[in-house]
Amino acid sequence: METSQKPEVKPRRDMFLDVVRAGAILAVITQHWTMPVLSYSGGQLATGNALATPGWWLLTWASQVMPIVFFAGGAANLISLRRAASSRDWLAARVRRLLLPVLPLMAVWPLVPDLLRDIGIPEQPLQVAGAIAAQLLWFLAVYLLTVLLTPLMVAAHRRWGLRVPVVMAGAAVLIDVARFNDFGLIGYANAVFVWLAVHQLGFHYTEGRLGSLSRRAALTMSAAGFGITALMVAFGPYPASMIGMPGAPVSNMSPPTVVLAFLAVGQIGLLLAAKPALNAFAAHPPVATALRWIGPRFMTVYLWHMPALVVVAGITVFGFGYATPEPGTPLWLAVAPAWVAATGLVLYGLLRMFSQFETQSKLSGTVTANLPQLVVAGLLASGGLLGLAAHGFTKPVDAGVFSGPVPWVALTAVSFLLAGRRVPVARMSAWTLGHALALTEATRIRRAR
Incomplete structure (x- = not known):
């Protein structure tokens, strides 16, 4: 007896998540491109923040979208994990997919400062540019940790449900208490507790009640979150701005405070209340086309949007003496669209050159690394990316090679290699050290030439 085999039906994408992620990355770009207040004089680049304008802190309650990024990431990670053949296969794909777009950035930017020095750019603007190009790598470092923990956190989600993010938020409160009682460094532990708690909420969207909340319930959730945030700002030690401000004694972002979890x-809640409208918006053909284009390029857009800003600022502020008008004035409002458009054109050119690293459908070679090796690779990569975020891409002119970005670049590059082919445990340490030293020596020789 013959049986007809039904063709495999490809699962439909969740357009709500696509819109949320695209909106988040566009919000990040818009904020980062419009908030710098720049001027140049006497070899010094002065930098300020437009969001430090009195009363503009309220804008950060919407423009601080990192919570949305981790929420959408949690939902997408659970969806992709349950489709994968195994946790090892999923982790191998995720770690390499996240690291691959970073490789061209790490190949280009350590060379840029020396090239700019050769054409007479002063040292202080170089240091600022190198820091700006690298500082946002903190997100990828922390996100890699959430990816490594995702299989464990999914198991915890299925066993304990909402108790998991609640406990993590409680731990974040305790961390904040210690931080504000002269144990400042412990606050960085909330880079794990806060963002993992929000990431966990993404699981509850995919497998839980969040995905099917009524509009009234979603608005109630939103009011509770914003209400608690307002109370913590009004009566607690937390600043009103949800991003770090120049000269502020406390930042809600670096390290993150528990107030971001309530934000x-x-x-x-607000996004879930708007879910039907967002899905209808995503169904329009031009919007759907834009979402299909940006979806495979999220990380490349994120990594290169600040270098695009550096290019435009270098040409206009350093080259032509442009100074940012007073934020909020009619002149600032008139100039901002042109500034964003110019930076967008530069970013588009960078995407044409570098997005292929992210959009290629398959990574070359077969991944044979086992699960422990993948975890080691992810941890090492996270450390390398944090080092780059903290130190920037610009090495002081008279400093040794190990005081610049090269060790962190080498560590991240070696981590990508470790996430590929399997290396016996007995040889892993020597293999890692050898590749790092070889990369460092090659960079030293290239600089000497």
Whole structure:
């Protein structure tokens, strides 16, 4: 007896998540391109923040979208994990997919400062440019940790449900208490607790009640999140701005405070209330086309949007003496669209050159690394990316090679290699060290030439 085999039906994409992620990355770009207040005089680049304008802190409650990024990432990670053949296969694909777009950035930017020195750019603007190009790598470092923990956190989600993010938020409160009682460095532990708690909420969207909330319930959730955030700002030690401000004694972002977890609840509730409208918006053909284009390029857009800003600022501020008008004035409002458009054109050119690293459908070679080796690779990569975020891409002119970005670049590059082919445990340490030293020596020789 013959049986007809039904063709495999490809699962439909969740357009709501696509819109949320695209909106988040566009919000990040818009904020980062419009908030710098720049001027140049006497070899010094002065930098300020437009969002430090009195009253503009309220804008950061919407423009601080990192909670949304981790929420959408949690939902997408759970969806892709349950489609994968195994946790090892999923982790191998995710770690290499996240690291691959970083490789061209790390190949280009350590060389840029020396090239700019050769044409007479002063040292202080170089240091600022190198820091700006690298500082946002902190996100990828922390996100890699959430990816490594995702299989464990999914198991915890299925066993304990909402108790998991609640406990993590409680731990974040305790971390904040210690931080504000003269144990400042412990606050960086909330880079794990806060963002993992928000990431966990993404699981509850995919497998839980969040995905099917009524509009009233979603608005109630939003009001509770924003209400608690407002109370913590009004009566607690937390600043009103949800991003770090120049000269402020405390930042909600670096390290993250638990107030961002409650801000996430407010933002997520608002988005869920608007879900039908967002899905209808995504169904328009031009919007759907744009979402299909940006979806495979999210990380490349994120990594290169600040270098695009450096290019435009270098040409206009350093080259032509342009100074940012007073934020909020009619002149600032008139100039901002042109500034964003110019930076967008530069970013588009960079994407034409570098997005292929992310959009290629398959990574070359077969991944044979086992699960422990993948975890080691992810941890090492996270450390390398944090080092780059902290130190920038610009090495002081008279400093040795190990005081610049090269060790962190080498560590991240070696991590990418470790996430590929399997290396016996007995040889892993020597293999890692050898590749790092070889890359460092090659860079030293290239600089000497």
